Amino acid sequence: MDKLPLRKYFDKIRFVFFTSFIFCLSLLLLNYYMTACDYGVTFLLFNMNDAKQAHMPKPSNSCSGQYIYVYDLASRFNEDLLKGCHSLSKSIDMCPYMSNLGLGPKVSKKSNEKVLLKESFYATNQFSLEVIFHNTLKHYKCLTNDSSLASAIYVPYYAGLDVVQYLWGGFNVSIRDASPKELVKWLAQQPEWKRMWGRDHFMVVGRIGSDFRRRTENNDDWGTKLMLLPEARNMSILSIESGSKENEFSIPYPTYFHPSKDKEVFQWQKKMRKVKRPYLFSFAGAPRPYYNYLSSIIRNEIIKECQSSRSCKLLNCNAGHNYCNDPVHVTKVFQSSVFCLQPPGDSFTRRSTFDSILAGCIPVFFHPESAYNQYLWHLPKNGSSYSVYIPERDVIEKRVTINEKLSKVPKSEVLAMRKEIIRLIPRIIYRYPSSRLESVEDAFDIAVKGILGRIEAIRRNITNVNYTIS
Ligand SMILES: *[C@@H]1O[C@H](CO)[C@@H](O)[C@H](O)[C@H]1NC(C)=O
Ligand SMILES: *[C@@H]1O[C@H](CO)[C@@H](O)[C@H](O)[C@H]1NC(C)=O
Ligand SMILES: *[C@@H]1O[C@H](CO)[C@@H](O)[C@H](O)[C@H]1NC(C)=O
Ligand SMILES: *[C@@H]1O[C@H](CO)[C@@H](O)[C@H](O)[C@H]1NC(C)=O
Ligand SMILES: *[C@@H]1O[C@H](CO)[C@@H](O)[C@H](O)[C@H]1NC(C)=O
Ligand SMILES: *[C@@H]1O[C@H](CO)[C@@H](O)[C@H](O)[C@H]1NC(C)=O
Numbered sequence: 001m002d003k004l005p006l007r008k009y010f011d012k013i014r015f016v017f018f019t020s021f022i023f024c025l026s027l028l029l030l031n032y033y034m035t036a037c038d039y040g041v042t043f044l045l046f047n048m049n050d051a052k053q054a055h056m057p058k059p060s061n062s063c064s065g066q067y068i069y070v071y072d073l074a075s076r077f078n079e080d081l082l083k084g085c086h087s088l089s090k091s092i093d094m095c096p097y098m099s100n101l102g103l104g105p106k107v108s109k110k111s112n113e114k115v116l117l118k119e120s121f122y123a124t125n126q127f128s129l130e131v132i133f134h135n136t137l138k139h140y141k142c143l144t145n146d147s148s149l150a151s152a153i154y155v156p157y158y159a160g161l162d163v164v165q166y167l168w169g170g171f172n173v174s175i176r177d178a179s180p181k182e183l184v185k186w187l188a189q190q191p192e193w194k195r196m197w198g199r200d201h202f203m204v205v206g207r208i209g210s211d212f213r214r215r216t217e218n219n220d221d222w223g224t225k226l227m228l229l230p231e232a233r234n235m236s237i238l239s240i241e242s243g244s245k246e247n248e249f250s251i252p253y254p255t256y257f258h259p260s261k262d263k264e265v266f267q268w269q270k271k272m273r274k275v276k277r278p279y280l281f282s283f284a285g286a287p288r289p290y291y292n293y294l295s296s297i298i299r300n301e302i303i304k305e306c307q308s309s310r311s312c313k314l315l316n317c318n319a320g321h322n323y324c325n326d327p328v329h330v331t332k333v334f335q336s337s338v339f340c341l342q343p344p345g346d347s348f349t350r351r352s353t354f355d356s357i358l359a360g361c362i363p364v365f366f367h368p369e370s371a372y373n374q375y376l377w378h379l380p381k382n383g384s385s386y387s388v389y390i391p392e393r394d395v396i397e398k399r400v401t402i403n404e405k406l407s408k409v410p411k412s413e414v415l416a417m418r419k420e421i422i423r424l425i426p427r428i429i430y431r432y433p434s435s436r437l438e439s440v441e442d443a444f445d446i447a448v449k450g451i452l453g454r455i456e457a458i459r460r461n462i463t464n465v466n467y468t469i470s
Contacts, residue, residue: 063142066452069150069192070137073157077183078134081161089164097124101433102131103258107327115332117268120259120432123327126351129206129240129254130158135433136444147192152455153201155235157183160207163224173217176224180212184231196462198234200455204251204447208347209243236454238447241349242374249454250374251447252428253351255358256327260435269422272360275335281306281364281406282337284315284324284352288345297396298343298366306341309403313337334359338414339388339406342370349374354428357386362417364406366392377450378427378443386420 081088085095097104103122112121124132134156137143144150159180166176187193187201205212212226226232233247242248259265283306288295306312315333317324324330330352334340340356341364348369356363365371365387372383380386388409394400426440 063144065151065456066142066448067144067150068137068140068142068152068154068448068452069144069147070154070156071187071190071192073155073183074186077157077162077179081158082131085161087165088161090168094125094161094164097128098131101135102128103254103432104128107256109328112328115328115335116256117264117271120264121256121327122258123325124254124256124258126240126253127160127164127206129251129430130160130204131206132254132430132433133204133206133238133444133447134158136430137448139434139436140448141436150192151200151452153192155183155187155201155203157203159203159205159212159224159226163207163211163226167211167223170219172219173214173221173225176214177226180224180226180229180232184229188231193231196459198231199458199462201235202238202451202455203232203235204238206240208241208349209237209239209248209250210241210347213243236451238451240351241347245373249377249447249450250349251450252354252375252378252430252443253349254430255351255354255428256331257358257429258432259429259437260432262438262440265426265429265437265440269425272335272422272425273418275360277336277338277361279313279333279337280309280311281339281341281402282313282315282333282361283341283343284317284330284333284355285341285343285345285350286317286324292346294392294396295344295346298392299345301395301398302341302343302402305402311403311407330355331359334361337361338418339364341402342366344370344392357421357424357428360418360422360425362387362414362421364388364390364402366390366395377446379424380420386417386424388417 082098085098086093088094099105100122102124104124105122107116107121107123108118137154137156147153162179163176165171187198193201209227211223213228214221214223214225215228227237227243227248235247237248238251239248240250240253242250257268259268283302285299285302287299287303290296303314306314313333313336315323315329334356337359338361340352340359340361342350342353342356343366344350348367350370353363353365353371363371363386365383366389368383368389371379371387372389383389388406390400390402390405395402426442427446428443430444431437431440431442
């Protein structure tokens, strides 16, 4: 009987001991957790320094205001063009470039590791964007089959693959315009169209706008008149070079790098930060015939200067030199150079601009339409923060030599511009279409944000005036 109090006493001790133990254990766990958090925070900050603008907060679950509806078009407007890829272009077989969801053949030779990363590089054709974009949109997080929910309506027409069949070979205008006309006729009959007269519709084309802006019915004129059709003028059109600032928006040409993990992007940025750049400047390109007057003169001048300067590396893209379509060669030249010359060619813009940004090489422009008046969603407003501008006229009239101009840029400015260029890398690459990046915002994400914002602005405009969405 007298044992009982003692037992109670022990019970109490055990209780206190047990509680303390749990308490200590909790503290330990909490401490561990906080340390883990600390690392998390440090890691995030570290990455933010790497690529400030490329990071966005984790996407919220809500898709409100971001839903996109994709039309189910007749296959002749997209899938059939892919099936007929062998005969699309007279000069090259497009089929290899259509592989891997439009990215083209994978670059996987072991010998390339030093220049590229082991994975995620493809020999992407410069005109593949419409296919890549469509395939990426198929994995967009806010797709809807209910068009009444949609903030934007995507028209998956491969206008570039369609027109390339007819750009050369003397096809008359009625053949060239047949598909575009058929497409808009179909669109205008859809209930989705009637809601806002197509003002919430968008298209993405992988060629330059002027291929679709034929102003006359003259067979000698270039391209189709797709973008001048009244229906197309109500839509927003994304292309690699815009021909009108009203409803056309330019977005980056596709480059060779299509990562499927954030880690690969950071790894590549780090590599480009460290790489040695023995050449002051480089040029990858070919002369232009004299009828393309300004491009012809400026390119001749650039080639002449480059050949006579030991600090310039020339990658000759004349017929017979195929290095210019080789991701390894191009990237190797650009990552060995401080500046990369981007003169106009057949048109103002060049895919090469994005290849040079990818390689951490500061682009040198000769015309404001080559970039400053184009990629407004993707590139900084302030052109001097990431590039050098040498007015075309100064070169043509021989008022400057490129070598002298570039060698006079202060070292501190070079470093600041390169830092900015490397920060821009995530914004100008298109990820692997079926992948999702965690914290990196790529060119696709920025384009989608841009188009949703633009359509929202139109909707607000219309609603304010005299229209309410039923
Ligand atoms: C839309 O419908 C198609 C065909 O029924 C289906 O495969 C797809 O998953 C649907 N998509 C969404 C976002 O509901
Ligand atoms: C255009 O070319 C096609 C095929 O060559 C021909 O059938 C058609 O009659 C031509 N149209 C005009 C208006 O010349
Ligand atoms: C284009 O939109 C305007 C309103 O902005 C509308 O009046 C016109 O009918 C539309 N055109 C077509 C072809 O739908
Ligand atoms: C543009 O960037 C350059 C270089 O970073 C800077 O010196 C200049 O002040 C900037 N201009 C504007 C208008 O912000
Ligand atoms: C909104 O309406 C005004 C006046 O009609 C027009 O100038 C402007 O371009 C419109 N904005 C958009 C985004 O459509
Ligand atoms: C309403 O909008 C349509 C299409 O833009 C225009 O034709 C019409 O004049 C507008 N009406 C009023 C009252 O503003």
